[in-house]
Amino acid sequence: xxxxxxxxRIVHLNFRKAQDCELFYLKLEKETGELIKEALQRTVIKxxxxxxxxxxxxxxxxxxxxVLERIGPWIxxxxxxDGLETLSITGDIVIN
Numbered sequence: 001x002x003x004x005x006x007x008x009r010i011v012h013l014n015f016r017k018a019q020d021c022e023l024f025y026l027k028l029e030k031e032t033g034e035l036i037k038e039a040l041q042r043t044v045i046k047x048x049x050x051x052x053x054x055x056x057x058x059x060x061x062x063x064x065x066x067v068l069e070r071i072g073p074w075i076x077x078x079x080x081x082d083g084l085e086t087l088s089i090t091g092d093i094v095i096n
Contacts, residue, residue: 006040009064011054015078018049024078025052035070038063 015021025046036042042056058064 013052015050
């Protein structure tokens with residue numbers, strides 16, 4: 001177990017169609033590796049057939065913002081006319 005001082009960012013995505021959510025989920029790992037290289041760890045939780053939660057840990061807010069700027073356009077190709085809900089958490093983060 002490792003404890004770091006860092007930033008955790010949560011992004012909640014709701015899709016209009018279950019197919020859009022599934023396509024996003026399948027392509028996420030294959031297509032975004034280079035876009036999120038600053039993330040120390042990323043977890044994707046499929047909440048239901050139309051909803052995902054992404055949780056990522058970063059060293060600092062600058063890295064988190066860089067990744068969000070890069071991946072935002074990629075996400076928007078799946079969520080036309082939808083916004084992103086984000087929440088940032090700072091402090092000591094424990095990584096198992």
